Amino acid sequence: AVAAPAVAQTAPTIKWRLASSFPKSLDTIFGAAEVVAQHVKTATGGKFEIQIFAAGEVVPALGVVDAVKDGTVDCCHTAGYYFIGKDPTFAFDAAIPFGLNSRQQNAWLWEGGGMELLREFFKDYNIHNIPCGNTGTQMGGWYRKEVKTLKDLEGLKMRIGGLGGPVLAKLGVVPQQIAGGDIYPALEKGTIDATEWVGPYDDEKLGFNKVAKYYYYPGFWEGSAQLSIYVNQKKYQELPREYQQALEDACAYAHLEMQARYDVKNVNALRRLVAAGTQLRPFSKEIMTAASKAAFTLYDEYSAKNPKWKKIYDQWKKFRDDELLWFRVAEKSFDDFVHSIQSSRR
Amino acid sequence: AVAAPAVAQTAPTIKWRLASSFPKSLDTIFGAAEVVAQHVKTATGGKFEIQIFAAGEVVPALGVVDAVKDGTVDCCHTAGYYFIGKDPTFAFDAAIPFGLNSRQQNAWLWEGGGMELLREFFKDYNIHNIPCGNTGTQMGGWYRKEVKTLKDLEGLKMRIGGLGGPVLAKLGVVPQQIAGGDIYPALEKGTIDATEWVGPYDDEKLGFNKVAKYYYYPGFWEGSAQLSIYVNQKKYQELPREYQQALEDACAYAHLEMQARYDVKNVNALRRLVAAGTQLRPFSKEIMTAASKAAFTLYDEYSAKNPKWKKIYDQWKKFRDDELLWFRVAEKSFDDFVHSIQSSRR
Structure with missing residues (x-):
């Protein structure tokens, strides 16, 4: 030097x-x-x-x-x-x-x-x-009532951002566009039935847990x-x-x-929310599977009419398939084992 | 500006x-x-x-x-x-x-x-x-013969780096320290029975697939x-x-x-290896579980005699437990679902 x-x-x-x-x-x-x-x-x-x-x-x-x-x-x-x-x-x-x-x-x-x-x-x-x-991966949001089946989604008024809106609309959800600061009163009054935001740390600050009991995961529209x-x-x-x-x-x-x-x-925020009475719920396989089909149908619809979308989507889709092939081998089998051991110790 | x-x-x-x-x-x-x-x-x-x-x-x-x-x-x-x-x-x-x-x-x-x-x-x-x-997460390496049970590990001469060596030694493996360039001839001659290196992309370049048929995953010593x-x-x-x-x-x-x-x-390297005859194998639950116990026993042994190790390990261990708690909720349930859908389409 x-x-x-x-x-x-x-x-x-x-x-x-x-x-x-x-x-x-x-x-x-x-x-x-x-x-x-x-x-x-x-x-x-x-x-x-x-x-x-x-x-x-x-x-x-x-x-x-x-x-x-x-x-x-x-x-x-x-x-x-x-x-x-x-x-x-x-x-x-x-x-x-x-x-x-x-x-x-x-x-x-x-x-x-x-x-x-x-x-x-x-x-x-x-x-x-x-x-x-x-x-x-974000959380799937806050719901005033449990949503177990596709039937429970019909007419559900939910604040949701991004392409989660059009996907869930295919399953009967009525997506609402509401700015961050206006979500809490809407959920409190029942103007909306549910909202998603980010995850435990950010959600806790907006206080959604005080007006909705059920906290679903994962936010499949934001892996x-x-x-x-x-x-x-x-x-x-x-x-x-x-x-x-x-x-x-x-x-x-x-x-x-x-x-x-x-x-x-997110770790300690999730702990605090659960300690204060929040009920954690995984989305049912029925809902996840239907939402997945709806999503890829939507992507095909976009591809048919939007060349800019199609150009990226075709390459992205192949990339995603490749990544899932490789991640399944080393990365996921490691994570699966570590989580299985951890759960069995509880 | x-x-x-x-x-x-x-x-x-x-x-x-x-x-x-x-x-x-x-x-x-x-x-x-x-x-x-x-x-x-x-x-x-x-x-x-x-x-x-x-x-x-x-x-x-x-x-x-x-x-x-x-x-x-x-x-x-x-x-x-x-x-x-x-x-x-x-x-x-x-x-x-x-x-x-x-x-x-x-x-x-x-x-x-x-x-x-x-x-x-x-x-x-x-x-x-x-x-x-x-x-x-790395791969678990190349083996001339299948390793299915703990018995198959006894006396296995394996080139392995890091703390994987002392952990596998507790299960009867005889770890070998061999520099990168010397591994191939050792595996070819049978001086060693197995070797790990990194993953498909790097391993392919060293040609291990030509002298060992079985490629195991995950490299649990390198998540x-x-x-x-x-x-x-x-x-x-x-x-x-x-x-x-x-x-x-x-x-x-x-x-x-x-x-x-x-x-x-790693994606295309793995494809090429499998196309050329490499046999992919997951480590058995018996081997993974025993190795996990051996690892945490080793960490306790280090903690008992090495204050520098103990200081970091105590904090690290709590951090790991916390992370697994949170990842299990959103991140892992998303990955699990995406992989399950992808597998069912094959």
């Missing part, structure tokens, strides 16, 4: 504005953008600063894609599936029902061709997308749910190569760390 | 030497150190360069910890469990039998207190440790296997804060990417 004499160099001072789709109270998700900003600032000696605005501060939560596209903000932190109204293809960047788990999603993006496909898709929105966080930073392409291209690298690597760090946060924080 | 006029700043030119414990032919693992070097170089505008040496080029594969401790090299890329001869506690940084899977290991390190515990342990070796890669970069502490402290951050984040990127590489590359 040789420390050469200091030399003069030019590094521009750059300040970006990031619009988050999340409130500060969601410390796990909102926090990932803060981690990115801190790391980028440190790595560039304070030259590249990203100022973070919570949902609604400069742009509405669901207006962030348009704001990045137009250059109103430099970048945003959001979940692709909030924008399925524009195109369901956005959901591949976050979650599609019965999709990839967190590790498989990473494999698809970094080595399985997914990043190239998504970057091509996002070009139409002037966006350079960078993965930044994952929640892992993993990825967050991303969407950067205006022109702004991204204007960055010095050094700052681009610092941003990409800071996002990788935040991506790893957010998953770790959930995997740790 | 405001681009200020260029200003002069001082950024030292630093060149480090990294000793890898791996040959260049292990492109997945060796490649992770190359990714770190590339990213760090780019993020610092070429000022911080890390030159990588393959195993044996400047330091023997297993001499890298001593070389970093002494400052012979600035850092190394290796797996902690190669150094259990110094102290079995090293293994927590890589893998211990029936330990954490890849995601749980990340959770332990980044949010579960593991990083702090390991950094304290590594201080005694003048090392600042940074996670840099994971293989996921995940983490690689790390160990940096000489003084050298780390001498780095400008910017470079430290660039290094940390580059390692996070490489950490993510290596897991993705394995999850993708």
Whole structure:
């Protein structure tokens, strides 16, 4: 190691504005953008600063894609599936029902061709997308009454996000779009019968357990749910190569760390919820199987009419089949055994 | 975004030497150190360069910890469990039998207190440790004859690394320490009866399938296997804060990417091996259960005589119990269902 004499160099001072789709109270998700900003600032000696605005501060939560596209903000932190109204293809960047788990999603993006496909898709929105966080498999949400059979889903008014809505609609559920802060009163009054949000740590903060007794798992519409930073392409291209690298690597760090946060924080939150009377219930095989069929039927319908969806879905589907083949061998047999031993000790 | 006029700043030119414990032919693992070097170089505008040496080029594969401790090299890329001869506690940084899977290991390190515990342990070796890669659950290795019962393990001469050796020794296996390049001829001649290495992609390159027919899973001694970069502490402290951050984040990127590489590359390698006649076999419940008991007995023995082991093990064990409790709910029930549907379609 040789420390050469200091030399003069030019590094521009750059300040970006990031619009988050999340409130500060969601410390796990909102926090990932803060981690990115801190790391980028440190790595560039304070030259590249990203100022973070919570949902609604400069742009509405669901207006962030348009704001990045137009250059109103430099970048945003959001979940692709909030924008399925524009195109369901956005959901591949976050979650599609019965999709990839967190590790498989990473494999698809970094080595399985997914990043190239998504970057091509996002070009139409002037966006350079960078993965930044994952929640892992979410919970299936809070229900005022037990749901055991398909019959119990008929007419069920449920707040649900992403492609879980259209999938469950095929089974008779009436999906509701309700912003985070409005869910609790709707569930309390019985305006809705059920809601899903994220998992024990985030759900506990919204207090759903006080107005709904049954907590179902798994959230099969979010086997993993990825967050991303969407950067205006022109702004991204204007960055010095050094700052681009610092941003990409800071996002990788935040991506790893957010998953770790959930995997740790959910444990004690789940314990507290169960201790306070929450009844944990697995979805029945009847419901899961019907939902799975409905999901893949929906994907075929999208493929028939949406070439952008079809292009990604065809590659994604083959990738998923491959991953399940390999995971079944080493990874799953290890997990299965470890869990079986642990259960037998209880 | 405001681009200020260029200003002069001082950024030292630093060149480090990294000793890898791996040959260049292990492109997945060796490649992770190359990714770190590339990213760090780019993020610092070429000022911080890390030159990588393959195993044996400047330091023997297993001499890298001593070389970093002494400052012979600035850092190394290796797996902690190669150094259990110094102290079995090293293994927590890589893998211990029936330990954490890849995601749980990340959770332990980044949010579960593991990083702090390991950094304290590594201080005694003048090392600042940074996670840099994971293989996921490995395969259980290649066997010339089927192993069905505990009786089949008695006297079995097997090349096995890490704490898998002492665990299997409790079941009558005779563990052998053989360097990568010497395994094939030993297995061919029958000097050993079995060997484990990594997984389909790496194992295929060494050709074990040509001299052993049975390929077992899972490698229960490596439910995940983490690689790390160990940096000489003084050298780390001498780095400008910017470079430290660039290094940390580059390692996070490489950490993510290596897991993705394995999850993708193992698929087709496994297909090719099976097509060429390899017989896949799951370890029997009898063998897995006995090995699990042997492992936790060994850990108790270490705890009784090694305070460094005990300090980490006590915390780690509680963390593992917690993680299994939570993963069983959402994550595993999702994986179980997806795999069950996929299998029923075959």
